[in-house]
Amino acid sequence: MSQKPASAINYRYLKLLILDSLIEKKSTLVKIVAALLLLAFAQGLFVLMTGPLFKSMLGAVQQTRLVLLDLAPKQLAPYLSFLEGISLPQDQVIHYLPLTILAVGILQALASYLYQFHQQALMLHVGSRYREKLFAAILNQPLERLLLKSAGEWMSLVMNDVSYLQSRLSDLLSGLVKDSVSVIAAVGTLYFIHWPTAVAITLLSIPLMFGTGRTGKKISHYAEGWQRNLAKMASILLEIRKRFEFIRAQKGEAAELAKFEELNRSYYKNIVGSIFIRSAFAPGLELLGFLVLALVVFLIGKGAMGEGLVEGDRILQVLLILGVIIRPLKSIGEQVSRLQETQGIIQRSLETFASVEEFIKVKEAPRLQRIEALKIDELSMRYGEGFRLKASGIEIRAGESVAIIGPSGGGKSTFLKCLAGLYSPETWEGSPSWSLVRDSSSLVSQKPFLFSGTIRENLNYGVSEIPDSRMQAALQMVSLNAELENKGQSLTTEIDFLQSPLSGGQMQRMTIARGFLRPHSILLMDEITSAIDPAAEEMITRTVVSKAREEGRILLYVTHRLSQLEIFDQVWFCESGRITVFKETKEWQKSDRVQRFLDSESHA
Template sequence: MKELRYLNKYFAKYKYRFLFGIIITIVAQIFALYTPELVGKSISSIETFLKSGNKDTSLLKKELLENIALIFVFTLIAGLLTFFMRQALIVMSRYVEFDLKNEIFNHYQNLSQNFYKKNRTGDLMNRISEDVGKVRMYVGPAVMYTINTVIRFAAIIISMSAINVKLTIYSLLPLPILSYSIFILSKKINKKSTEYQQNLSTLSSFTQEFFSGIRIIKAYALENDRNNYFTKLSQISKKKNLSLAKTQALFGPLMVLLIGLSYLIVIYVGGQMYVKGEIKDIGIIAKFLLYIGMLVWPVASFGWVSSLVQEAEASQKRINEFLLEEPEIQNTGNIKTDIEGKITFKNVSYTYEDTNIQALKNINFTIEKGETIAIMGKTGSGKSTILSLLCRIHDVKEKSEIKIDNYNITSYDLFHLRNSMSIVPQDPFLFSDSIKNNIKFGKENATDEEIISAAKMAVVDSNIQSFHNKYDTILGERGITLSGGQKQRVSIARAIIKEAPILILDDCLSAVDTETEEKIINNFKTLFNKKTTIIVTHRASAAKNANKIIVLDSGEIVQQGTHNQLVTQEGFYKDLYLKQLSEKENA
């Protein structure tokens, strides 16, 4: 159970609720023990009455009625206390489930981008839902029934031993067999549960990718192929789940068999002792039978509890694998002063560890506050890497330095740093929500007027107004309702409304026609004067108004200057500008 030790901090957090549950359990078991005692006493009274030859049954009836009334009261109290025990411990498990899910989700948010490259979404979702659910069953029912079983066992064995030690030892002879059986079955359940949960993650990942890529699947007519693969995964999952269920199913019959064996032992050995005179009171045998009966459910549930614990152990191990993963980007800075927007790259080089590709080689440039810089180059030249380093999606190594307002970016609080930037990514992501809320994602308290103004600047207002529900139109997953150009422009509106001092546009006009692009750029002119802006683009028309244009090739700066300077120089920019100018004239 070493993996489950991680949960001890939650038991400490809810210690008062936990201790209350334990105390209630102890008191409930004390009241439950009165029933065998009163039944045994009643049988002994009947035996004494029969031996006495007395014909007056009034005193016997009175005693029996009193015992029945006491049994009813004590059983009612024990039942009520058991209810409070469940309220204490099961509710505690729900609190732990809530806390653990939040802890995992918050940790997911802190993990670096490389983590998400290595792990599939379905697996991440399965660990925060299915695996946490398994863990909750340990924290709640498993712990509750374990405490209940241990306390009941201790109370009953002490009570039985106080009556007759020899009969107690005989009646508990099946326990070693029980312990060994639980040990063997628990190991098998742990292994089978781990295999099942891993397969369930694979199935969840496949399903999530299937729904996300449904358009491609339909376009390539791969429905039957994907359906066959899903059936195959489902069959494997069913096979593993049935194998786990068969192993778990051995517990119940085995527990009942061993309890039944204890009944037989009590009847046989107790009967022999009564005949020999070692037991003077027949009510003792009745007490022992009831005590053994009280152990039936705890012992039977012990197998189920063992299954829960083993499944939780397997699930917590999977959860711990991610919780113990350290984020590559550490938030070690504490500067939260307002950022003005001066950006300096000094001797910046960067190599991706997973591919060993050197994306940048000794990059140097400075952007003054309020300036606009355009970064151009062929695919794979390192344009997006510059943006990733500036946002601290990745961190530069030693000897490389990136500064904002003369502070190294690692000196800033990470949240404050990223919150000071408005970013329009190359592949825009919209949430399955209304258009209004997607734009408000950049500014939560934005007014309708601000939303419409930002949409107009992004030249998407007229498109939105043509929709039936206008800004309240609900988008499909990842904004599937909109065209590629509309998604880009809604993302631009979201970045504009944020009003951050640094604006980053990562090839965000690639799906927009030239005419719309010109309108957006003209609208941006007033905006660019207020913000430090970085534009990554493949179009010279989007770059020509920048204060400086940087051209990258294989991670190195091969050209830099203004539009007027670069069009007079032989090189990438001039060739691209003339080519795109010719295409525009021929259009």
């Protein structure tokens, strides 16, 4: 399956993963925006209030009363006409203005608190929903794409990356957004006080933003690299317990250590590169801010900013605003560099959503419909490097059973997995539709899987609550009920994923019982008796065929036991991805292809 370019998927899923989660918390989002607006208002008001304070202090020796409108910036005078004619004693103004500025500071602190509180609550929600959607996307992956990553890489993606992303987004909102709002509010206020200076600062910021983007791409590249290496190291650690006996038996400790050290060195190299650029970026941005300040002061001294700027209160206000702008530049630089790291991490998770249409559209619930017959006129699919599976002329009715035989690697398991929906066919002509066959099939694999939990939870997995009596009957069908009772085990017995108290044969029989507890019309069983004692194997096979016939199910049964073929209604031979159908059980004995297979099996 072709991968879509990163640039194509980067923002197609932004709405799905992040924006939709933000919209789910509309009230919190409104509170955050309100807090930011209040913060910007308080920031601008603080700067504007310093002008009247300076005016009152500078004019105290000349006037006994101060007209309030004269203290306001000239640009705001038309909007404050209600203050016209109102004056206060100079000593009151000098005392009230600092208190007013203090009140504005309290307002700013309150806005900052409200913003921090609500943004952290919002980021917790976004992180939680992001992880859920990411896991849902993994469950919807085609099997061939799912197998491209190891278990450790998927774990790292869902757990480590999302936790890091949640932390980074919270830091970005706390630092980058909040500080950016302060800078924007300060520049906006400067447009009221002296617009030529504001325009100069705006123009000087353009090359600054361009340089920020180029530096950010390098940081993003390093972030993607060290996250990939971290995922691979997590995979090694996750799988070492499963492979420990093999490693120890084959004296493979040195090889495993060398592999881990190579990944760790690569991880270290990427981290060092990211830190070097990020550490230099923030101080560099701060230095550029001071250069802008020096340039503006130089232009003021040369009179290039206009004559009115040199008035005492206005020059002090401009310098105060420049200080407000420069102060958070270092913090903004650090957050921008981390934003690029976050983008690199987001890119890894977005690659999981390669089929955006498949994931976004609402999927229908599986249709558990009774299937009376399965007919495949033509089926073809590709799998792996150059492997192609073809089948035609297949027809089987409910209650009938099919034995599928053939050499290893011939496509038997792939065929069953295609019917079960693990692989998608390129061509499907038949009835019912492939999607209905997929939804109506239950696959029992040759590798029995029982997860950590009770026997009841394992048998009941994926379906509505099943009565204990049905579970006991299913266990009795595969002669497992008495064995469990003899060991003092029951439906409440806990099973450990890695250290199960059951033998391999018992685990296979339990998965057979679980398969029959599914309500599906088609049972797909792939060498389900390979670990069962030979003495009981034929009995289990006969029981499975008889039970499927009794319940009116279609049974497709992969086996290597040629002596049991007369039990089945049909025999299908699968070799090199091609399926040959023998509707009469004796027909297969006349086939040259089957005879060659039988000869090779007998020599083996």
